[in-house]
Amino acid sequence: MSNPIINELIQNRIIPESICHWSELKGGTHSKVGVIGTLNSPKMYVVKSNEPQRIAAETRFFQIYKEIPSLPSVRYVDPEYRYFVYDFIPGETNYNRTRKQELMSDLTKLMLQFYVQAESLDEYEWVEDPKRVTEDILYSESIIGSHLDAADHALVKDIHLRRQKRILRADLYVLHGDFGVHNFLFEEGKLYGIIDPLPKLGRRLYDVLYAFCSSPDGLHLPILVNAAEQLGNEPIQTHELIEDMIMALYFRIATCLLHHPEDLTLYQTAWKEWKLY
Template identity: 35%
Template sequence: MKIEHICETLRKENVIQSKNIHFKKLNGGSSSEVYLVDNTYVVKLNKKEVIEEEVNFLQKYQGVKMLPKLIYTNLAEAYLVYEFKKGDTCYPRKNKQLLLEDLVNNFINKYEMVSSNQTWGWSSSPTDSWHRFLLDRVIDAKEMLKDKLLDNDFSIILTLINKKEKENNDAYYIHGDCGVHNFIFHNNKLSAVIDPTPVYGEPIYDLIYAFCSSPDDLTKETIEAASSHLIKGNKSGRDLYEDVTIGLFLRLATCLRHHPADFEDYMKSWKYWREIVAK
């Protein structure tokens, strides 16, 4: 699908009023094709099922100011249009604690519970439990990390994951890819969250995902301060530390795939958190 054809469709549908439409291609991540149109709209193309999942999320949380407003959808041609949010994705490594607190107060605390706790994991391919979803992700990460970590590291993570089997928490409809790479910053402040990959899970999963998505300030004090603002699914103490350790393990594998230069910094944090949960 060519952007010229899409722009002409948007003009005919009165989504765009100008006769001379200007567009430029943006960095759309690993799979999406993304364009900025007239400095006002973002056009995003991907597989139909991916677009549909994002549309569902944006429609569900259309009143949340941190999310861009959905303007137009064409599932038949696999694209959506949403409002352009001023700013950029360059994460200013200044105060992660304030960033996370802002994220919790203005985004994560807006999440809604799903109607049935029998559905967990990716909304596009759910599983029957949160434990199963996390275990599958850990198994994938283990394969990626097999030459980087000790056998004892894997044993620690499996022990923590297996404790999840006994939990009976509520499932919420959450972002699923809530990292700094999907944050828009304006005047050095968080202004928007984009590109959801929706998950039925615990709100704290998105907080920990954000916490671990950059290697700076991965301290106990930072995540404790941010978690204290959660009004849905808040955790503290050892329960929080164990969830962070699982999240950091998953992040180690992601780092190797996409940001290998950060791996040594993450390993320092891994040793720090491994000692915390070992006590």
Template identity: 35%
Template sequence: MIGKMAIKKIIIEFIEKNIIPAEPAEFKKLSGGTVSELYFLKVNDLEYVLKLNDPAVTEPEALFLDTYEEVGLLPKILYAAPSKTYIVYSFISGSTDYNGSSKKEVLKELAEGLLNKYAAVSSESGWGWVDSPSASWQDFLRNEVSYAQKSIGSLLGPVDHQFVADLVGKIEPSTESYLLHGDCGFHNFIFDEQNLVGVIDPAPVIGAPGYDLVYAFCSTPDDLTKETFDYAIHWLKERPTEIYKLVLIGLYLRIALCCKHHANDLTLYLKVWPEWLEITGYATRP
């Protein structure tokens, strides 16, 4: 954890470099940063976030925000330290509480407001996590599934584990790569009066836009229906041909995450798992 004197030194640097116009009238530490230190700064009528973390986290985030600086749902990045240990971006006012919002409409707003604006990028440096790329899109998914299997353990049977591992091999290799948010779940959505107004805290991934939509769909245990997903995918410009396979992989990864961080949701995800196997025609497996 960085000390107050170091923070004050950073703020002085911001003023000297005209990143902020004056000393903050309000300055406080924000809760909610799982791996980052977050600080709220208010200068006149302007509100900012100072985020501190390892360069492996802040550099890809700065790249994502800089690439999509024209996207209204994203914070505007003002500064990235040469050391890559901290960044400053605009604060998006609202709440991460989406109670009362329609999941269908939120996913539609996400597709139209962010996912359809994704830019194609070179995959020469690899696929998957920007800070730790894999050789191919399949390799990235295979690594994620392998890691998830260790967390899920006996909650799913050997047949399920082998089925998902085999399913990754059936995903057609992506030919066009995009810079994705990578942690595009409802926990990173900002709402105002039940409307989606912001998407924060990217963990950038090189891949296909459908991945972020599946991630968002699977990130809450409510309304995990084919009807809701079909409605959402309708608004996505780039639609993978094997999107339902990606939903099954997304649910599997989410079950693993629940084992570690969201135990209260686990029962609901385990309930929809066989339902989605039925939906996709995989209820009867070899």
């Protein structure tokens, strides 16, 4: 084949010589992702290339959680972290927007309950660092603008100030970091695989909220309370959970305006519901 990475993998006997099929997929902002296989099985492995620090971070994440079946099984990591190879996971990112409660329950059973606390090797960014969150608020405010009222922007800043102490006390886990429906694979409507982490450190609740807000359906308090309770950490403080949700929803509205403006009305409806709690 003319692809240099595939030729390198074949020469080093990482993949069989019968590999002759390559199809490029849409990856992340900086990733290049291709599916490779044989004439009879065109989808056997995925080859993902990126900046070395990104590849090192992602493959470290997969090493930590290598026992989780819903995550890719890594076959090979380039010693210089230019790329890595994992087994192809079948499925589509066609999430059914009427099944939020089922999705959140499945995410806990397949992934969230296995999260581990960070070790010294896990030098990932702390996603809820108060300084970082302040910057994220200001950036989101610049995107959202008049789509929310001035009082709404002020509410988010007040919540940020109030919750800093409990954020600082929280245990830090190794998180997926991009835990949204765009990175979930479904087979016949059921959650089957989880791909493309951007590993971070933080509370498990961060990934819960990220997943919950990543689609505009089912954004109701009982569903979120049920998902948070399934983590089994400690009794849920509902008022704190509501504050965390308002923060997560605020950031999601900014993301929506940038990438999925067609969902804005649904997120604005959810915002009105949550700020009344």
